[in-house]
Amino acid sequence: MxxxxxxxxxxxxxxxxxxxxxxxxxxxxxxxxxxVLSSSHGGDRCxxxxxxxxREMWAVEFFVGGGSKxxxxxxxxxxxxxxxxxxxxxxxxxxxxxxxPSPYMEEVGTVWDVAAGLLPGGRRFFVGAGHHHRVFRWDAxxxxxxxxxxxxxxxxxxxxxxxxxRNGTTVIASGDESGVILxxxxxxxxxxxxxxxxxCTRISQITSLIPPAxxxxxxxxxxxxTLWRWDASTGESIGKPISLGxxxxxxxxxxxxxVARLFTSGADDMxxxxxxxxxxxxxxxxxxxxIEALARADGSTxxxxxxLEGDISFYE
Numbered sequence: 001m002x003x004x005x006x007x008x009x010x011x012x013x014x015x016x017x018x019x020x021x022x023x024x025x026x027x028x029x030x031x032x033x034x035x036v037l038s039s040s041h042g043g044d045r046c047x048x049x050x051x052x053x054x055r056e057m058w059a060v061e062f063f064v065g066g067g068s069k070x071x072x073x074x075x076x077x078x079x080x081x082x083x084x085x086x087x088x089x090x091x092x093x094x095x096x097x098x099x100x101p102s103p104y105m106e107e108v109g110t111v112w113d114v115a116a117g118l119l120p121g122g123r124r125f126f127v128g129a130g131h132h133h134r135v136f137r138w139d140a141x142x143x144x145x146x147x148x149x150x151x152x153x154x155x156x157x158x159x160x161x162x163x164x165x166r167n168g169t170t171v172i173a174s175g176d177e178s179g180v181i182l183x184x185x186x187x188x189x190x191x192x193x194x195x196x197x198x199x200c201t202r203i204s205q206i207t208s209l210i211p212p213a214x215x216x217x218x219x220x221x222x223x224x225x226t227l228w229r230w231d232a233s234t235g236e237s238i239g240k241p242i243s244l245g246x247x248x249x250x251x252x253x254x255x256x257x258x259v260a261r262l263f264t265s266g267a268d269d270m271x272x273x274x275x276x277x278x279x280x281x282x283x284x285x286x287x288x289x290x291i292e293a294l295a296r297a298d299g300s301t302x303x304x305x306x307x308l309e310g311d312i313s314f315y316e
Contacts, residue, residue, distance in 0.1 A: 117162020175203025
């Protein structure tokens with residue numbers, strides 16, 4: 001039976017007043033505080049907003065160029081932000097906007113993407129997609145490297161994700177400009193399984209989702225705006241590729257009402273909702289150029305969309 005489309009209400013709009021878009025990033029601290037961040041100008045500028053009043057709490061401009069961003073919340077409290085750029089990755093206190101010393105992250109060469117993950121035992125880490133065929137691992141709290149860079153790609157690494165498993169394990173997945181995805185053990189750095197390669201063109205984004213039943217999903221989009229799904233453990237393809245019908249797609253996975261769903265946005269300013277397992281289109285719930293989904297500690301899911309006009313809309 002085809003699942004019902006999601007039903008939500010818009011609960012707030014933050015009008016940032018920042019031109020060239022508002023790309024939201026959400027997190028929840030160990031104390032249960034909602035952290036609302038956004039970037040604009042292609043990632044060169046980042047902001048934190050009060051989720052209740054919409055007031056700007058801090059603003060940072062990255063002078064070496066900005067790119068992908070990731071945030072993680074250590075169990076001791078607070079939040080750490082990582083911002084990829086053409087020199088490496090900058091690390092900030094996401095609560096205050098203050099730069100955190102990170103010499104092992106800042107000068108590794110261009111990093112195209114950065115993601116946050118969790119190691120067994122609760123240690124938070126960042127993983128970076130390096131231009132020179134490398135995948136980096138760093139401790140999120142200290143900024144120290146977690147072993148040598150991972151080598152195996154034959155082209156620029158364009159996207160990374162830390163895929164959580166049901167048994168508390170984590171797998172790093174990295175995709176390159178040739179459309180090849182490699183999987184790694186984040187602790188040992190050893191390769192897992194065979195490369196995932198097929199009809200994909202250059203990988204644009206990789207994300208993941210644990211459905212209520214079945215294997216963890218590895219999800220990627222490519223340069224042709226096609227969405228692909230695999231079993232994260234075996235690398236086996238799941239379903240047919242999905243043509244997203246828009247340029248510059250962004251994917252936000254979520255489990256809502258017991259159904260694994262994918263929400264995609266793009267240049268056409270429409271958010272589409274898909275059944276993550278079957279690939280069926282379920283609806284077009286909202287407008288937005290960017291989409292973010294946060295699974296909260298109370299079991300609810302908070303969604304945020306960003307617009308070119310600089311508005312961040314929240315739904316739940």
